Amino acid sequence: MKTKLFALAAGMMAATALASVPAQADVKIGLIGGVSGPIAAMAPAMIDAAQLAVQQVNEQGGIGDGEKLVGVVGDSACNPQGGTDAATKAVNIEGVVGLVGPHCSGAVLAAAGSVTIPAGITLITPSGTSPEISGLEDKGTVFRTVPSDDFQGRALARTMKEMGYGKVAVAYLNNDYGTGLANAFKAEYVDELGGDITQFAAHEEGKASYRSNLAELAKGGADTLVIFDYGDGTGLTILRQALENGFFDKFVGGDGMKSDAVINELGAENLSNFVSSSPVGEQSESLDKFNEAFKGVGGDPDAIFANTSYDAAFLLALAVEKAGGKKEDVAAAVTEVSNGEGEAILPGEWKKAKELIAAGKAIDYKGAAGEHNFDAKGDVPGTYALFEVGSNGFEVVTEMQ
Amino acid sequence: MEFAGLVNYALFMAIFICIYALLALGLNIQWGFAGLFNAGIAGFFAVGAYTSAIISTAPADGRIGGFDLHFVIGWIGAMLAAGLVAWPIGKICLRFRSDYLAIATIGIAEIIRLVIKSEPVLTNGARGISGIPRPAGDMGYMESQIAYLIIVLAVLIVAYVLVERQFNAPWGRMMRAIRDDEDAARAMGKNVEFRRLEAFIFGAALMGLGGAMFAHFNRSITPEAIDPMVATFLIWIMLILGGSGNNRGAILGAAVVWIIWSVSEIATDRLPHEYAVQAKYLRLFLIGLMLQLVLRFRPEGLLPEPLRGDQRSTKSGADRH
Numbered sequence: 256m257k258t259k260l261f262a263l264a265a266g267m268m269a270a271t272a273l274a275s276v277p278a279q280a281d282v283k284i285g286l287i288g289g290v291s292g293p294i295a296a297m298a299p300a301m302i303d304a305a306q307l308a309v310q311q312v313n314e315q316g317g318i319g320d321g322e323k324l325v326g327v328v329g330d331s332a333c334n335p336q337g338g339t340d341a342a343t344k345a346v347n348i349e350g351v352v353g354l355v356g357p358h359c360s361g362a363v364l365a366a367a368g369s370v371t372i373p374a375g376i377t378l379i380t381p382s383g384t385s386p387e388i389s390g391l392e393d394k395g396t397v398f399r400t401v402p403s404d405d406f407q408g409r410a411l412a413r414t415m416k417e418m419g420y421g422k423v424a425v426a427y428l429n430n431d432y433g434t435g436l437a438n439a440f441k442a443e444y445v446d447e448l449g450g451d452i453t454q455f456a457a458h459e460e461g462k463a464s465y466r467s468n469l470a471e472l473a474k475g476g477a478d479t480l481v482i483f484d485y486g487d488g489t490g491l492t493i494l495r496q497a498l499e500n501g502f503f504d505k506f507v508g509g510d511g512m513k514s515d516a517v518i519n520e521l522g523a524e525n526l527s528n529f530v531s532s533s534p535v536g537e538q539s540e541s542l543d544k545f546n547e548a549f550k551g552v553g554g555d556p557d558a559i560f561a562n563t564s565y566d567a568a569f570l571l572a573l574a575v576e577k578a579g580g581k582k583e584d585v586a587a588a589v590t591e592v593s594n595g596e597g598e599a600i601l602p603g604e605w606k607k608a609k610e611l612i613a614a615g616k617a618i619d620y621k622g623a624a625g626e627h628n629f630d631a632k633g634d635v636p637g638t639y640a641l642f643e644v645g646s647n648g649f650e651v652v653t654e655m656q
Numbered sequence: 657m658e659f660a661g662l663v664n665y666a667l668f669m670a671i672f673i674c675i676y677a678l679l680a681l682g683l684n685i686q687w688g689f690a691g692l693f694n695a696g697i698a699g700f701f702a703v704g705a706y707t708s709a710i711i712s713t714a715p716a717d718g719r720i721g722g723f724d725l726h727f728v729i730g731w732i733g734a735m736l737a738a739g740l741v742a743w744p745i746g747k748i749c750l751r752f753r754s755d756y757l758a759i760a761t762i763g764i765a766e767i768i769r770l771v772i773k774s775e776p777v778l779t780n781g782a783r784g785i786s787g788i789p790r791p792a793g794d795m796g797y798m799e800s801q802i803a804y805l806i807i808v809l810a811v812l813i814v815a816y817v818l819v820e821r822q823f824n825a826p827w828g829r830m831m832r833a834i835r836d837d838e839d840a841a842r843a844m845g846k847n848v849e850f851r852r853l854e855a856f857i858f859g860a861a862l863m864g865l866g867g868a869m870f871a872h873f874n875r876s877i878t879p880e881a882i883d884p885m886v887a888t889f890l891i892w893i894m895l896i897l898g899g900s901g902n903n904r905g906a907i908l909g910a911a912v913v914w915i916i917w918s919v920s921e922i923a924t925d926r927l928p929h930e931y932a933v934q935a936k937y938l939r940l941f942l943i944g945l946m947l948q949l950v951l952r953f954r955p956e957g958l959l960p961e962p963l964r965g966d967q968r969s970t971k972s973g974a975d976r977h
Contacts, residue, residue, distance in 0.1 A: 328925070344921060346661070347664040387783050390787065431782035
């Protein structure tokens with residue numbers, strides 16, 4: 256039996272070795288995502304969106320002299336173990352010129368720390384929002400197309416202060432999303448703007464009742480409750496119970512709370528005092544183009560992080576073209592193709608971009624999720640607006656600065 | 657695919673195998689020697705990883721430390737901390753019989769994970785700690801991996817030699833006696849509770865060391881790493897497949913399982929493009945299938961527990977424990 260097992264293992268490895276001879280003249284990029292694991296429901300749409308960018312590149316002339324761009328999918332399982340494993344394979348076995356992903360912040364930190372930074376490979380994450388990613392000593396190789404949680408929390412604090420909100424209580428979900436937003440909000444609202452947060456409390460998800468949490472939050476005499484949670488999950492329960500029991504008069508949510516589930520479940524007439532912040536694609540033309548194209552391949556453009564994933568892949572392709580396929584120049588090229596200077600390139604305009612790059616002209620990618628003008632840390636400032644509930648769903652109240 | 661790339665990948669796998677082998681060795685002390693069903697490996701792994709991270713990172717705002725000390729101090733601290741955490745847990749939980757102990761340890765690992773996630777002052781909460789120095793991390797990609805492999809391999813060899821000595825020593829025989837027949841061992845005058853606690857703490861310390869080496873390799877540790885799938889159950893599969901009660905089996909199991917786990921993705925990637933996402937789940941299936949096959953056809957593992965009687969003669973008076 257021992258021999259059988261060994262034979263099985265050996266056979267598998269031999270098959271692998273035989274199978275892994277790559278086709279020549281393909282340019283590969285790694286699409287590392289949390290295919291299995293906690294974000295398994297989100298990952299397929301994100302990977303499909305990135306593959307859409309790859310498909311558009313190939314339809315419109317490919318990379319360099321018509322070389323084919325190939326997206327190699329890897330599974331980070333949303334944890335550092337899987338993230339480093341997938342990144343190592345992509346970089347060393349597949350020989351990718353850059354990575355889109357991993358999706359989860361922990362996997363991004365580990366994959367960058369142990370694989371891509373030492374190897375000098377560019378990494379663009381479409382969904383790693385942890386502020387820790389800004390602080391990586393990455394020699395300029397780590398980027399993201401999604402704003403750090405810091406941006407939104409601070410922007411929301413400034414906007415609320417301007418609109419005259421006074422004492423607030425903050426309830427946040429105890430994960431990296433909720434914690435990151437809440438801490439950034441607190442830092443800006445209290446320390447920078449001198450606002451008053453009466454209660455600041457984390458909650459665990461999935462409980463049936465949050466009335467005791469709410470009673471505690473209401474103690475400081477705040478009339479506004481700020482909720483950093485998901486509107487189709489625990490955040491909905493909290494909002495409903497706060498409304499039912501009249502704990503607070505006004506409610507403010509982060510982008511997770513801007514969910515249609517809130518309106519469907521609670522009714523627009525009950526939500527006149529509810530506003531939530533959310534990222535908006537500033538170049539609506541870019542967003543329209545992406546939405547149309549993604550619908551065309553059977554994708555759902557409203558899927559979370561689909562547009563950032565597309566942008567990450569398209570940007571990486573542009574950078575590879577700009578760098579002439581040289582891996583070590585890709586990172587510098589990412590900032591060159593999207594720094595606010597040069598001819599505007601919208602999603603899907605690969606042919607135009609390719610011609611401009613060939614002519615040596617500067618280009619500026621305006622992505623579906625924003626302009627992506629990277630700062631020195633490889634971060635993008637988000638474009639956010641505050642939404643209220645109107646008769647036709649969420650409507651913009653004001654742009655957030 | 658370049659040759660250098662293959663070497664880099666092999667180095668990476670070897671490092672991971674060494675780290676997992678340490679965890680499997682720790683589990684072998686607990687389960688293989690003492691028969692303690694610890695289903696909370698991830699908890700001790702996490703304690704070690706975070707302790708070493710706190711000790712060796714540069715000072716940071718808003719949390720304890722970092723103390724910017726040498727990584728060796730971090731690793732020793734990781735072992736001590738994991739052992740220290742294991743002590744009260746063992747004191748309370750080891751009174752349970754095997755399956756109840758499994759439930760209790762799962763719960764404890766979950767408690768540790770939630771504490772780590774919820775205490776920003778201690779662990780920086782959900783964001784985790786980054787900027788952990790990697791020994792020999794300033795060199796090039798491949799050189800740095802080689803250097804790190806040498807370090808973890810040296811640690812693994814030392815740990816293996818020490819554990820193997822313990823196993824062959826009277827202590828090892830006593831542990832197995834307690835495992836196989838508690839009452840008989842008690843009748844021989846062995847302090848069963850104390851010995852079990854000893855094995856539990858030794859094993860936990862090794863797991864903590866494994867966690868520390870993992871954190872330093874990735875230069876970061878986040879609560880996402882404390883995933884029971886990859887930090888508890890994968891290690892159980894390694895030990896069961898390799899052969900519980902056999903230290904070489906534990907190491908072999910770590911190597912076989914990790915290689916299949918990692919390499920199978922390259923194989924499943926050759927499936928047609930439209931199955932790229934689905935193919936990832938084949939790996940999970942493969943690991944499950946492998947465990948089923950091993951349990952069905954070779955329950956003692958690839959390298960079964962050695963029966964010592966024919967290899968060593970017991971000197972009279974050596975069994976003084």
